[in-house]
Amino acid sequence: MIKFILVLLLLFAALLLGHNLIGYEGRVVIATESTVIELTLISSLIIAFIVIILFWLLEWSVKKIIRSLSGSKNWLGALSSRQQNKAFYTALNAYLIGDTEAAKNNIEKSFGGDYNGTNYLLASELHKDKPEKALRLLSYCDEDKPALYLTIKRAQLLLNTSPKAALQTLDALPNKAQQTPIVVNAKLAALAKQDRWLEIKDLITQHKKNLGDTYIEWAQRATHGEFAEIASKSGANALKEKWANLSRAAKKDLANQLCYIQLLMDQNLHQEAETVLIDCAKKHTHAAFLGLFKQLQHANPAASIKFIEQKIKSQADAPEYYSVLAHLAFNSKDYALAQRAINKALELRQNNEDVLLLAAILEQQACYDQANVLYKKLLTHSSLSVDSRH
Template sequence: MRKLLLYIFLLLLFFGGLLFGHAAIGEKGRIFIAMGDWRIQMTVVSAVISLLIGFVVLVILWWAIKRIIRMISGSRNWFGVLSRRKQSKAFFNAISACTIGDYESAQKYVNKTFPGDFDGANYMLAADIDRRVNNGRNVENLLSIAETFPESEASAKIQQAAWFIQQHQFKQAEIVLESIDAKAQQQAVVVRLWLSVLAALGKWTLVKEKLSDHKKALGDDYVQWAQQAVQGEFAEIASKQGANALKEKWESLPRAAKKDIANQIVYVQLLIDQGLSKDAEPILVELAKKSRHPAFHGLFKQLKHPAPIHAMRLIESWIKADPDNAALYSVLAHMAYNSGDYVLAEKAVRKALELASNPEDGRLLARLLEKQNAFEKANNVYKGLLTS
């Protein structure tokens, strides 16, 4: 835009000279300049010409001074457009080298782009390459330079926070994330970084707040993070205060939280982990009756106490309604095995394998055969698992 205005001004000056120049040339007026004993006398035309020549000389001097300053400061942009084209080509070559995994060449190319007019993108690319070539020796320095460009400030900080997390420097990552502007804070990638940092620092209350504020941004990852948040909070209670405190915490949750399947799975899992399989069974059965979610299958398989009657009856009722569901036979087989009913376990696992091949069920059958001292048959099952 500025160049366009300059061109318009020069055109107006040119046409003005054509239209009114003859009047100035015919003018006999003179200009006198006196400075002490120094006297200058010239016509109006010669004064105008002198000013124009002086202006052109000043422009040339200014251009030369800028090039000299850039040369002294280490800039590669010594020859204007020609140098910028070389830097742009180097930047393109660096990206191309990265796409084929030639990071050594990419680093050589990207080094030719400094400082360059890339709004900091070349420094971020250099940081990514440095991670792969030099194990991140210069990552922090490169990203700190990228942050000085308004166009790349947020992206550089996001990349720096991710680097700190990778290095398990969670406090530094938290400081960087706090400095990111409000608009960028709404991005899903930033929310996930926040969740990783807060989870690593054990700040589960803040994790839950983040989840509540950014449920839409997280999409399908919400359930996984919600489950991890509850698991972290509940695990902390269980480890410090025991199973009774865990049960009290569950009872104190609002109804909406109790309906969240992620919370349900974590609660039952922690009860089982605390050795309270018998206490977990009726809770799991009631939850599974309300929602036949496949995520409950893994919990049923972990029940380990004599005669889990209620759980078995529920799974058997599901099998009657869906007799070709291999997953349900697998659940029944594992529950029976854990409770010591090896006859039912073998019958159920063979039916599961008949409907669908599953390595977990194959290993269970092999263990059952070993208990019967049928070691050759068990070895054949193991061999079949290895070949498949």
């Protein structure tokens, strides 16, 4: 574009000043040992202009030849660029509607085109099930292209095969990029693959605001990993000792509470888990606690039933509490209470988990025909859901 503007300026100058030079008697003399060439000023300017144009044409031709020999598909000029653009946008549209085969076939036709590496990024995503090929596709992108997204994609591809290399790749990004949620999550995933839970805790503390809703998830995973390692190596007593030695702030952390209770139940310490669970649930109203109540397995969960019944009194139209009560009763083999509670839950809200529990209750009461009807209903609903997704 700059060269084109310069040519226009030269033409404009020639038109503006050329008529003043027509009668000018100036001469340009080129003398060598055996030859003397004498030109008028006008003819010398015309020759110089033609030489410049020829030089540009030669430069353009050489570049096209080099690119064609190096494998670029731009050697046909504008026609090839149009074909590449068409292939690139066809691949992008096919990918967005889920036609991966068409996307794969078209994206390869864009290779060599100038898309700032986006075509290679899309190609690597389309072949992410083959990490080696996906990484090779990323390497085809010119080094002078924007590196941020390509580097992130390269790290994501390395997560399963070499999490240490993925982490090193992410650490090499500029500091500003390392503050973004996608990079933080990728670094956390790389650390998790290496069971580096303490480092994960430090990282999520630094980026709590950036992580948003995923903070609780990562905090739970970190705590669960740390606590599970203690439980597996040293047993339940070491786990309880670890909890007892935590700071007051750490014990108030929701992720720590959820993981500790879950691990107590995993160690078959359901009564101790119940005590901690009720105490925590009194201070927090989080749906995850209800899921833990449903897992309690001991003969007399009277304290939990009393706690849930108090919740029902204050929120009589909340189906989730009736569902929890039904699970508690079923796990303690009080099938009559379980059936009353689950019927009420289903009256307020249809839920597959609750229907499955009702079928299990009926089966325990030897009402096999009714239970089979519910199982068939669940299977039909499940198949319909799968068909609708396809």
